[in-house]
Amino acid sequence: MDRRPIGIFDSGVGGISIWKELRNKMPLEDTIYLADSKNAPYGEKSPEAILQLSIKNTELLLQNHCKLIVVACNTATTNAIDYLRKNYAVPFIGIEPAIKPAALQSVSGKVGVLATRGTLTSALFHSTAKNHAANIEILEQVGTGLVELIEKGQAQSPEARNLLQKYIQPMTAAGIDHLVLGCTHYPFLIPVLKDELPVHVKIIDCGEAVAKQTHKVLQQHQLLNTDQREPSYKFLSNTEAEMLSRFLKDEPGELQIKFLDF
């Protein structure tokens, strides 16, 4: 039994989609969430820059006594998780585009992946694709501009819709039957995607799987908190806390949302 918080980081608001799943699955756990919005989007940075930002976020979470870190960002996971696991003692949970379940379920043999440039050019993405989706065709698309719009609270704007139409059209024309959301910001686009995708195309997002895996790893390391008290939820943003507050406005319970210059 361990009362220390779970640490979570992302380049901004995207990891909130993961935080919600974590809280649903483990309602007794305290969490600290870092939104590194000042440095968003990670997806257009070099692998070295993404690694350095991931180290900075990890160290801040460790200074805050986190017992486990969820890298709630595909771009940071695919570029930095090996390093983080080798260099820090706490367990890390990463998130990668869910091409394995999509490949297993695909009937057309064609799966679309919408992700950042940083994820799609990473060695980890390519080895996962080779190991788990060798028999299917993967149609990759960089979601240029989407993270910036989502960070500004414009996920449902005409601009976001136009970009999505442009990005998914070649994939649907090629016959995909699954679209993998390979960036934790993209679940905020699901209402627009549902409008724009043919009904038979299934959207795959792996937030729930990440929460299950986090629970399993906490259990294996005897790190679960079983203390029946009100959990504490801290959110730290290095731009303005306002946007985080807007994304979290419908969440029940007491949330501490603050600015911190990290």
Ligand code: DGL
């Ligand atoms: N939310 C992130 C991801 O899952 C990063 C997006 C970005 O900053 O480019 O990839």
